[in-house]
Amino acid sequence: MSVEPLDFERIEKKWQEKWEKEHVFDATPDEREKFFLNIPYPYMNGFLHIGRLFTYLRGEVLARYKRMKGYNVLFPFAFHCTGSPIVNAARRIANGEQKQIAILRNMGVEDELIPRFADPEFWTQYFPEKTTEHLKSMGMSIDWRRSFITTSLNPHYDAFIKWQFRKLKEGNFVIKGAHPVIWCKECQNAVSDHSRLEGEGETPQEFTLLKFAFGDGYIIAATLRPETVYGQTNIWVDPDYEYVRARVGGEEWIISRECAEKLSDQEKDVEVIGSVKGRELIGHTARAPAIEKNIIILPSAFCDPCKGTGIVTSVPSDAPDDWIGLHDLQNDPEELEKYGLSHEDIASIEPIAIIRSKGWGPLPAKEICEKMGIESQLDREKLTKAKKEIYKSGFYTGVMNDNCGEYAGMSVEDAKEAIKQMLIDQGRADKMYEPSGEVVCRCLSPCTVKIVRDQYFLAYGDPEWKEKTHQALDRMELYPPLIRKQFEYVIDWLNNWACTRKVGLGTTLPWDEEWMIESLSDSTIYMAYYTIAHKIDEIDPADVDDAFFDYVFLGIGSAKDVASRIKKDASFVEGLRDEFNYWYPFDLRTSGKDLIQNHLTFCLFNHTAIFPPHHWPRAMGVNGWLMIDKEKMSSSKGNVYTSCDVCERYGTDVVRIGLMYSGEGVDDPNWETSFVETMGEKLSSWYHFATTMYGTGRRGEMQFIDLWFETVMLSIMKDVEEALEGMMYRSAIQRGYFDLHRALKWYQRRTADHHCELMDRFIEVQTQILSLFCPHVAEEIWEAIGMDGFISVSEWTSPWKAPDETMIYAEEFLKSVIDDIKEIIRVAKIEQPSNVYIYTSPQWKWEAARVAQEEGDMKSAMARLMQDEDMRKHGKKVSKFLASVMKHKSAAHDIDECGILNEAKQFIETEVGAPVTIDSDYDPESKREHAQPGRVAIYIE
């Protein structure tokens, strides 16, 4: 069958225009049952790649299915602009940064437009516009009238978010506190991830400051591992560095100058009053916290004044740096001499084993240095790796030794917190923050950590709120169901969330306008906004106030009052309220699995805070991350395809079905290029088949094989519906396309002359199933075969009767007979069979098999059968047969084997290429004996 390829581009355009012109996907409340589904709006700093598309298509397919099932489907879309990435990128363009310009250019932005991207607002126009265009060209069945952008650039949405936050505040869901942020001293501003030259993803990390009593004051050492204080043997300083004496909260501290500056940003009163050179401290002792022993101060090369206090406590048992530092010093008489240290004293310092952890002996630091061949404290790279490894196993598997006072036997994980707290309570320790890695601001200054006061938090840590959110989760359906545990875990684990920022686009916090609401916090209940988004623009934004939202979303107040505030009729206001009530709650929100731990759970939390239970979400779904030919998408691999890339290349329908076939569930789906490449031809071929076969064929009563085909169809249709309801699209395509097509092929093989009505029904069903994935080609076929209206809104064909399973068994039986004959011919290397004899099982074996199944054991079955006189005639054969039935436990289906074979005699003959005789008396090799129910005997000559 040679097939002319379809002109996908023409077909796509044609139907997209028609859909748009006739507003096929615009959703308006009516008497039908509604189905409201949505997907998290994307952030508007670029075009969509096919990973995103995959997620969106999962919503899209369900929207199409539900629509055809008769639901009034609302499937909206919007654009997220909140946060700093856009602002930062715009600034980079304004500064003429080539890297950023190249990013835009590579996306396909025209050169002459690039200067306009210096203005953040332009991003919020350009990308939503382009994204809309792209999604329309993907054939997404979205109600575009309801789209919007976020931030104050959209005053209506801005008012909505302000209303939401006032509600949250009223309900005491917003609390206030101090919060460490990455900070640029130069810019006097918090430095968000995307404003960094280096250090994306680094966050403030808490160090414990240990106070070593020294003279009238303290030497301060910073550590990430307060639990190791029991293993302290000495203190490290940089001999050549000049430390400062500083007055900190009434005490005198010796710390690095850099540290003193940082501490002043961390809620400490710091006054530098003098200085002291590192070498002046060497050889002296200071009293160590926890162990309350005097330990000696020694020189080292690895003290970094920019990190912590520039002074380090030494735990050679568990810190590779300390171990190797000590080791170096002990073997360097010159150095000892230089600082007037006693060789004996230093040599006598030994590591103290304090933690036992999995896979390590008592002194892990020593062990790993030896294992990795670390020979000097200057071997920074290896040491960093060693530290990481020791820390991980120590922290997670370690248990404190008996020499750790009251913490003996405690896990390191618990002891760390406990010991730190104890030291702080005793006044022997304090805290400071450092970035978890090097962070450089775009102004080229290195960043530090500042504790910001008056930070607002959403109180996700509140147990009552958690409880309510658990209730919401319990009422919700999840796709796939196994993600429920993950959600439960996240609800419990989530803590207070810093919900305001100083920079970026967004909505200001209504009661404290210095603050901007952060992007994960202004996107939690906006699904409600979709229900009125297409009408709210009619109102002057200045008039949109809390009373308006109170009425529309919560039914508080009166329509009349609201109407006069917004200068509209009461009926308009009531209409909005009705529309919200009609669509809400949403029936499904679906997204990538990464959003479980933030957005989706936030969404749930916020719904419980603001809406009554009957407006809480009904279902959420997630999916994995799209892989491209088994590889992660990444710009370095150059396999980040945008929707335009692939659609131009393969055609939209092919891309759609390729994506939907790539996987389901939470596992990462895999886009297979080789599969996609074959799909276009398959679609073309289906178009030609459907359009030429429709309305052809024989009429009148159905024959066996017609009924068989009908049964298979019905059975597949049932499975497809089930798969679709569970968002298992790969399975749906598997059954609804590949399996269905296989059935068609067999049907055609079995009968040269198909039944007209049945074939028509088949073409309709197959095209409808395909229409979810490949709507353009499907519409084209629908039109070509003369159906009225759009297939997109046609009534879904459900199974019109229950499938008759025996039909399927019967045909399976026939296939197995043919396969057996062919196998015999093959294995016996029969050149050209002249005659094929088939013998069906004698009646008594059917009877015996039936009894065997009923009785369940050999003995009683035999006993019962032997009561029958006819049975007794076969005597020994019966027992032999029974034994084999029992052994295989194979139950044959009760079908008329002889009838089936006779009906298909001609077909068998063509398949095996020889005349066939059924149940002949001619049986030269006594094959007949071997026949059993479900398994004929065969003789070939």
Next chain:
RNA sequence: GCGGGGGUUGCCGAGAUUGGUCAAAGGCGCAGGGCUUAGGACCCUGUCUUGUAGAAGUUCGUGGGUUCAAAUCCCAUCCCCCGCACCA
């Protein structure tokens, strides 16, 4: 370490909640044949090993166990992936 998910025949991926019909669907790839001017299209056949009668033998991360029977249940063990936060 904790929480979650996995390890299936060349690759991808079903099957596991209800043990047998599982040498294990389907897709892709590969091989042979048909159709054909040709075919990367389409259709058929094969694709763990052996095999002159439809069979047998070894397979479902590894090692045990339960059972007449295990990819499926139990125990142990190894390995992989994701998250562990303020990041859109």
